[in-house]
Amino acid sequence: MNPRPSLKERIKIERQSMPEQAASDRQRNFKEVNLGFDERLAMLEAQRCIQCKEAKCIAGCPVLVDIPRFINFVAEGNLAAAAHSLLGDNALPAVTGRVCPQETQCEIECVRGRKGAPVAIGYLERFVADWAYQQPNQAPMETAPPTGRKVIVVGSGPAGLTAAGELVRRGHDVTIYEALHKPGGVLVYGIPEFRLPKKIVHDEVERLKQAGVKIECNVVVGKTYTLPELREHFDAVFIANGAGLPVFMNVPGENLKGVYSANEYLTRVNLMEAFAQSDTPVLIGKRVAVLGGGNVAMDAARTAKRLGAEKSMIVYRRGKAEMPARLEEIHHAEQEGIEFEFLVAPVEVVGTPQRWVSGLKCIRMELGEPDASGRRRPVPIKGSEFVIECDVVVVAIGSRANPLLTSTCPELKLNKWGFIEVDDQGMSNLPGIFAGGDIVRGAATVILAMGDGKRAAHAIDDYLKTK
Numbered sequence: 001m002n003p004r005p006s007l008k009e010r011i012k013i014e015r016q017s018m019p020e021q022a023a024s025d026r027q028r029n030f031k032e033v034n035l036g037f038d039e040r041l042a043m044l045e046a047q048r049c050i051q052c053k054e055a056k057c058i059a060g061c062p063v064l065v066d067i068p069r070f071i072n073f074v075a076e077g078n079l080a081a082a083a084h085s086l087l088g089d090n091a092l093p094a095v096t097g098r099v100c101p102q103e104t105q106c107e108i109e110c111v112r113g114r115k116g117a118p119v120a121i122g123y124l125e126r127f128v129a130d131w132a133y134q135q136p137n138q139a140p141m142e143t144a145p146p147t148g149r150k151v152i153v154v155g156s157g158p159a160g161l162t163a164a165g166e167l168v169r170r171g172h173d174v175t176i177y178e179a180l181h182k183p184g185g186v187l188v189y190g191i192p193e194f195r196l197p198k199k200i201v202h203d204e205v206e207r208l209k210q211a212g213v214k215i216e217c218n219v220v221v222g223k224t225y226t227l228p229e230l231r232e233h234f235d236a237v238f239i240a241n242g243a244g245l246p247v248f249m250n251v252p253g254e255n256l257k258g259v260y261s262a263n264e265y266l267t268r269v270n271l272m273e274a275f276a277q278s279d280t281p282v283l284i285g286k287r288v289a290v291l292g293g294g295n296v297a298m299d300a301a302r303t304a305k306r307l308g309a310e311k312s313m314i315v316y317r318r319g320k321a322e323m324p325a326r327l328e329e330i331h332h333a334e335q336e337g338i339e340f341e342f343l344v345a346p347v348e349v350v351g352t353p354q355r356w357v358s359g360l361k362c363i364r365m366e367l368g369e370p371d372a373s374g375r376r377r378p379v380p381i382k383g384s385e386f387v388i389e390c391d392v393v394v395v396a397i398g399s400r401a402n403p404l405l406t407s408t409c410p411e412l413k414l415n416k417w418g419f420i421e422v423d424d425q426g427m428s429n430l431p432g433i434f435a436g437g438d439i440v441r442g443a444a445t446v447i448l449a450m451g452d453g454k455r456a457a458h459a460i461d462d463y464l465k466t467k
Contacts, residue, residue: 004076005047015117016045023335027305030193033332034098034126039079042127046074048112049119056109057121062451063096063162065089067106067121074124083132086125087141091165091208092158092450094133094200095187097126099295100447101326133203141211144171149464152177152234154221154405157185158446159437160240161205162453163460164213167238170461174212175234177219182271185242187446189267192299194306195329198270222404227412227433235467236432236460239420240453243438245402248395249291253349258283258357262296262396269303285392287311289360291346292396293323298330300394301338313339315346315388317365317378343367345378347385349393360388399443417442426456427463434460 005013019035020026026033037045049071057067066089073082086093102122110118149172153160156178168174182188184201209215221227221241230237246261248254265282272280288304290297293316304312314333316323319342323330334340343365350359364384367376401418413421413429419442420428420435427434436452438444 007050010047010050013044013048015048015120016041016123018120018123023332023337026194027302027336030306032197033194036130037123037127039077039127042074042124043077045120046071046124049075050111052111056111057106057119060106060109062105062447063090063454065093065106065125070128071119071121071124074128079128079131080135082128083135086128087132090125090450091162091454092204093125094129094204095158095196096447096450097122097124097129098196098200099191100125101445103327105447133207136207141165141169141207143169143211146173147171147464149173149235150175150233151236151238151460151464152230153238153240154230155179155185155239155241155437155439156183156205156215157240157242157437157449158187159242159449159453159456160185160238161208162450163238163240163436163457165208165211166454166457167460168208168212170457172461172464175214175216177221177225178215178217179220179241180271181217183215183217185240189271190263190296190299192266192270192303194302195299220404222406222408226408227405228409231430231432235464236434238426238453238456238460239405239428239433239435239439240437240449241402241405241439243399243401243419243443245400246395247398247400249346249397251346251348253351253357254395256349256351256355256357258285258391259349259393259395262290262292262300262394263399265300265394266296266303269307282307283392284308285390287313287390288392288394289313289315289388289390290394290396291315292398293318293325294396294398295325295329297394297396298325298333298338300396302333302336304392304394305336305338309392311339311390312337313341313388313390315341315344315360315362317343317345318367318375319343322367322375341388343378345380350387357391357393358389360390360393362386362388399438401439401442425459425462426452427459432463432467 055068070082070085107118153176164174187201246263268282288309290301301312344362348361364381365378368379371377434456436456437449
């Protein structure tokens with residue numbers, strides 16, 4: 001294959017499809033659905049990039065990856081240079097290559113998408129990152145000489161890991177405190193194995209540790225240490241503990257046995273091996289209803305199917321077009337037999353005399369005028385109530401800030417929802433205390449949290465230089 005086809009030849013190349021497990025196989029296993037490009041497919045897809053002079057795809061990326069540069073190296077077959085370029089911009093490329101909503105970030109800005117399909121930036125990012133981790137000596141993290149400054153990062157999710165990586169590059173002494181027994185935050189407890197294998201997160205974390213990032217697990221800031229105590233012992237603090245407090249529906253019957261928050265449901269399956277013989281079991285429902293329309297809802301419904309549910313369904317109060325989940329996740333869920341109840345809202349969880357879930361009473365909705373989110377507001381249709389038979393209900397309608405950490409520092413400024421208020425650089429009202437990710441913006445995507453972490457790390461570096 002000619003490594004440098006002409007522009008006319010590049011335009012003719014169609015977008016390459018991602019190889020994946022057959023739906024009939026994957027709905028009964030937790031192996032990764034997408035199988036990844038091989039080198040031939042990656043080079044062919046990379047050659048579709050026309051190397052725009054003003055690459056808008058870069059601005060569409062929250063962590064500002066130089067997308068044309070690393071893709072150009074792939075097109076040339078220079079994978080070592082591609083890895084060096086990508087890993088220099090992105091602390092977690094193997095993660096973002098799998099779970100980032102590229103279709104609404106970088107790829108939506110791709111010029112190729114105006115008359116066809118955009119370049120598969122996410123697929124190429126995953127390919128390069130996976131290649132790099134199979135060749136660990138090709139792209140080591142370069143670090144500056146030690147500065148003598150100590151930074152504590154609270155939480156080892158995407159914001160925390162990104163900030164830690166950026167800060168250790170600059171020579172700072174970085175320690176992460178993680179409340180759970182494994183690092184990775186939502187990347188390990190919230191995203192299922194079939195979408196993001198735990199080994200991928202482990203490899204990303206190990207690369208940061210090899211560069212000098214220290215991680216201490218089972219440390220609950222707010223209990224083990226308070227925020228003021230951390231500030232006494234470190235030159236700067238970056239809070240990235242997420243928004244792990246689940247939101248429920250506030251309908252009758254929510255306290256019945258068989259109702260889970262998506263946080264608990266996925267954590268039990270992801271971290272606690274919560275199957276029938278486990279000390280921390282999860283109910284293997286025959287008919288599972290998952291409430292919500294985001295990626296977390298898709299993850300819960302697809303997990304239920306893999307655990308053996310005869311019927312796993314999404315119950316969503318708007319239509320398919322309004323679902324915030326990634327298009328790929330919706331497509332995969334449909335392929336795997338997940339059923340969808342659109343324009344339906346729960347009004348009560350129905351139970352047996354023994355207080356086990358037996359059904360979900362719902363009301364049908366119609367779409368009215370747009371609300372603050374820009375989506376049309378669902379309006380109940382009077383007299384349309386009906387009952388969905390189910391024995392497990394998983395609530396995946398969002399999360400909010402856990403006050404455990406912030407309550408130890410009452411002078412820290414919060415907004416009305418309990419999230420930390422920060423300036424454009426990620427610093428709170430208290431000098432030296434920064435924050436980012438879901439604890440600032442509320443439940444959002446992995447890549448937005450990473451963008452916060454990268455931006456805050458630059459601000460922390462400037463703060464430490466001028467302190």
